[in-house]
Amino acid sequence: xxxxxxxxxxxxxxxxxxxxxxxxxxxxxxxxxxxxxxxxxxxxxxxxxxxxxxxxxxxxxxxxxxxxxxxxxxxxxxxxxxxxxxxxxxxxxxxxxxxxxxxxxxxxxxxxxxxxxxxxxxxxxxxxxxxxxxxxxxxxxxxxxxxxxxxxxxxxxxxxxxxxxxxxxxxxxxxxxxxxxxxxxxxxxx
Numbered sequence: 001x002x003x004x005x006x007x008x009x010x011x012x013x014x015x016x017x018x019x020x021x022x023x024x025x026x027x028x029x030x031x032x033x034x035x036x037x038x039x040x041x042x043x044x045x046x047x048x049x050x051x052x053x054x055x056x057x058x059x060x061x062x063x064x065x066x067x068x069x070x071x072x073x074x075x076x077x078x079x080x081x082x083x084x085x086x087x088x089x090x091x092x093x094x095x096x097x098x099x100x101x102x103x104x105x106x107x108x109x110x111x112x113x114x115x116x117x118x119x120x121x122x123x124x125x126x127x128x129x130x131x132x133x134x135x136x137x138x139x140x141x142x143x144x145x146x147x148x149x150x151x152x153x154x155x156x157x158x159x160x161x162x163x164x165x166x167x168x169x170x171x172x173x174x175x176x177x178x179x180x181x182x183x184x185x186x187x188x189x190x
Contacts, residue, residue, distance in 0.1 A: 036080065043080040045070065051080065055088035065095045074101050081108050090116070096123035 036043050045066060052062045069079055078101050083091040085108060094104060097119040107114055 040077055040080060043076045045076045045079075048076050048079045048083065051083050052088045052091070055083075057088050057092060061092060065092050068095050072101070074104075078104055078108070086113065093119050093123045096126050098122060098126060 032047065036047060048069075049062055049066050052065065053059065057065075074095075079091060082094065082104055086094075093116070094114070099114065099119065103114070106112075
């Protein structure tokens with residue numbers, strides 16, 4: 001009897017432990033969301049990533065957006081504020097469109113929103129692939145542009161002139177002839 005009671009207690013204890021181990025994922029994320037609402041300065045990029053995933057954004061898109069945000073050195077707090085104010089899908093559009101963090105902060109502080117249709121166009125343009133997947137650095141090499149000191153110009157450019165108009169009638173009659181003609185000068189043009 002004591003053995004059966006000990007076994008029942010162990011099973012109950014095991015279920016209680018299993019319940020607390022499995023449940024914290026949902027409770028932990030809710031707890032973290034409440035903490036971040038109270039203390040937004042504690043947000044990190046992992047929180048933004050979790051917010052995007054919980055909003056239904058596809059994992060490859062979240063990975064691309066977070067990589068772009070880290071490359072452009074966006075603060076996690078700005079990303080969090082934007083996703084909270086405008087939604088996770090609009091955060092994806094803004095990052096893809098290349099909107100600067102300063103512009104995002106200006107909109108957040110003023111309570112305004114950018115033109116979503118224009119940002120959507122820029123976001124779609126950023127998704128376009130270059131020919132054969134060519135990196136943009138190979139398509140346009142900014143290091144190959146010469147400096148002003150390296151440029152040479154032909155001498156005597158100020159001496160250039162054009163030939164005077166050939167003698168005879170000009171291709172179009174003067175405006176006085178157009179006004180004198182009854183049809184507005186179109187017969188002399190044709």
